Amino acid sequence: MPASPPAAPAALAQSLHFWARNASNESALLRASLRLGLFDALPEEGAGEPLPVSGLARRLAASERGVRALVELLACLGLARQDDAHGYALASGTAALLRDTALRARLDAELPWWGPDGLLDEAVKHGGPVDFEGRRWDVPGHYRALFLEPPPAASPEAEAFFDCFARGAPRMQVLVTAARLGVLELLARRPHTLPELGAATYLSTDGLRLLVELLARLGIARADGAAWGLTDEARKVLEGKALAYLVRSLSVSARYWEALGRLDETVRHERYILDLKDAEVSRRFYADNSQQLTAVFASHFQLSVRAATTVSRTHPLEGAAVLDIGTGSGVWGAAFARATPTTHVTYFDQAVVLEQVRRNVAQLKVEDRARFWPGDLFTQDFGTAAFDVIILPQVLNVLRPEDVPGLFARVARALKPGGVLLVAEYVLNERRDGPLEHLYFGLRRFMTNEGDLLSFSEYARLLSGVGLTSSVCLPLPTQELVLAARPGVALPSELAPHARPTPAAA
Numbered sequence: 001m002p003a004s005p006p007a008a009p010a011a012l013a014q015s016l017h018f019w020a021r022n023a024s025n026e027s028a029l030l031r032a033s034l035r036l037g038l039f040d041a042l043p044e045e046g047a048g049e050p051l052p053v054s055g056l057a058r059r060l061a062a063s064e065r066g067v068r069a070l071v072e073l074l075a076c077l078g079l080a081r082q083d084d085a086h087g088y089a090l091a092s093g094t095a096a097l098l099r100d101t102a103l104r105a106r107l108d109a110e111l112p113w114w115g116p117d118g119l120l121d122e123a124v125k126h127g128g129p130v131d132f133e134g135r136r137w138d139v140p141g142h143y144r145a146l147f148l149e150p151p152p153a154a155s156p157e158a159e160a161f162f163d164c165f166a167r168g169a170p171r172m173q174v175l176v177t178a179a180r181l182g183v184l185e186l187l188a189r190r191p192h193t194l195p196e197l198g199a200a201t202y203l204s205t206d207g208l209r210l211l212v213e214l215l216a217r218l219g220i221a222r223a224d225g226a227a228w229g230l231t232d233e234a235r236k237v238l239e240g241k242a243l244a245y246l247v248r249s250l251s252v253s254a255r256y257w258e259a260l261g262r263l264d265e266t267v268r269h270e271r272y273i274l275d276l277k278d279a280e281v282s283r284r285f286y287a288d289n290s291q292q293l294t295a296v297f298a299s300h301f302q303l304s305v306r307a308a309t310t311v312s313r314t315h316p317l318e319g320a321a322v323l324d325i326g327t328g329s330g331v332w333g334a335a336f337a338r339a340t341p342t343t344h345v346t347y348f349d350q351a352v353v354l355e356q357v358r359r360n361v362a363q364l365k366v367e368d369r370a371r372f373w374p375g376d377l378f379t380q381d382f383g384t385a386a387f388d389v390i391i392l393p394q395v396l397n398v399l400r401p402e403d404v405p406g407l408f409a410r411v412a413r414a415l416k417p418g419g420v421l422l423v424a425e426y427v428l429n430e431r432r433d434g435p436l437e438h439l440y441f442g443l444r445r446f447m448t449n450e451g452d453l454l455s456f457s458e459y460a461r462l463l464s465g466v467g468l469t470s471s472v473c474l475p476l477p478t479q480e481l482v483l484a485a486r487p488g489v490a491l492p493s494e495l496a497p498h499a500r501p502t503p504a505a506a
């Protein structure tokens with residue numbers, strides 16, 4: 001739980017990664033848990049019988065899936081405890097903190113600020129308060145109070161809890177605003193005085209001063225005389241393509257802001273603020289997502305090439321027919337297409353997404369062995385015994401849990417008898433209390449009315465149900481591969497070693 005500005009580049013790199021991706025998730029988790037009464041509903045460890053998710057959901061009159069998404073994360077963070085029967089209790093340290101009435105009052109006072117804090121862009125543009133839901137909010141004053149003039153610290157434990165609860169999301173917002181308004185890029189180019197920054201961005205001097213002072217608190221900016229530039233650590237961390245990568249990652253996280261701020265409503269009523277089951281919302285979200293994924297094509301290609309090499313050890317890919325469902329940027333199918341000169345790949349996704357896939361596939365010079373298949377993966381019949389390999393890369397997490405068995409059944413039917421199914425997913429550990437990054441990703445899938453993350457044994461059970469009784473789970477660096485096939489079909493038992501993609505692809 002990072003509370004103070006980092007000093008060394010490695011620490012700053014780690015902090016930036018956390019602030020850009022998960023700080024707002026963590027703040028939203030804690031705020032929603034408080035708002036819903038989840039902290040109070042959990043028995044304190046050692047003082048009462050741990051409660052299963054279903055019991056907690058009943059007690060809170062909330063969605064079981066939503067409560068599970070929260071308590072699994074609380075357990076992973078050490079704030080709650082899970083027993084062997086999947087009962088949950090509040091860790092005694094957390095219970096003691098929440099009995100502190102002064103801390104409780106500070107936490108309660110932060111709850112209404114999520115929406116206004118999301119308007120930092122506007123506050124920086126005008127250098128003053130902003131309107132939100134019919135009221136004026138002193139957003140600059142709130143950021144100043146949080147970061148620049150914080151009250152004397154309470155106990156370190158209370159301060160760390162307050163920091164995650166109250167400052168995590170605003171930290172991300174500072175970065176989002178600095179990226180959106182072009183300030184981060186200007187600072188990275190060379191030091192600028194405030195008037196120079198103002199001339200380049202048309203932002204108010206007061207707003208700019210606040211923004212650079214906030215960036216300084218995060219260890220990113222510093223003043224040298226009248227000129228503001230990046231700190232040495234930030235310059236090292238953000239050199240090359242790293243700044244563009246950070247900006248993209250911030251823009252993805254920013255899209256979840258409102259939904260995270262109203263997470264308690266989603267957990268209580270399954271009311272989805274960013275509902276990706278709405279066709280138009282999904283079309284826009286994933287068209288943008290496909291472009292984001294294209295931007296990181298090279299790094300994902302390393303994973304998909306390794307997966308294709310792994311599969312080819314037991315399933316030679318010469319002349320093979322491969323189906324890539326929910327292809328996104330095309331990065332998985334394309335890796336299989338490049339495995340041999342005769343592998344044919346069908347790229348399946350929403351029509352709007354396939355436009356970008358066509359460009360990516362052409363760039364890799366595998367368009368002559370490509371078929372583009374627009375459709376709806378919730379209903380599409382993929383045929384019978386038509387494919388040697390079917391890939392489901394980061395797609396199951398898009399489906400609500402009740403839709404997964406149906407998709408598995410259609411996929412199993414479309415596989416040739418000796419074929420292999422490759423699922424690339426964030427697979428949870430068997431206790432479902434980690435890894436942390438996976439659980440945060442799962443929280444976002446829940447709040448967008450999408451899927452559930454599963455453990456390997458949960459996948460294996462579902463796959464057995466459609467006749468794919470043989471399965472293995474192989475960990476890639478950032479996600480896992482689950483390979484499945486019918487009985488008697490050989491599957492690789494380990495990953496192929498990492499191989500560098502050819503220059504044309506990178």
Ligand SMILES: C[S@@+](CC[C@H](N)C(=O)[O-])C[C@H]1O[C@@H](n2cnc3c(N)ncnc32)[C@H](O)[C@@H]1O
Pocket residue numbers: 282286287290293300325326327328329330331332348349350353375376377378393394395398
């Ligand atoms: C999380 S992305 C994964 C992209 C890609 N496979 C990857 O790993 O980079 C999920 C993909 O599923 C697609 N998708 C979502 N709902 C769909 C639907 N109803 N029909 C077809 N594709 C859909 C999205 O367009 C998106 O490209």
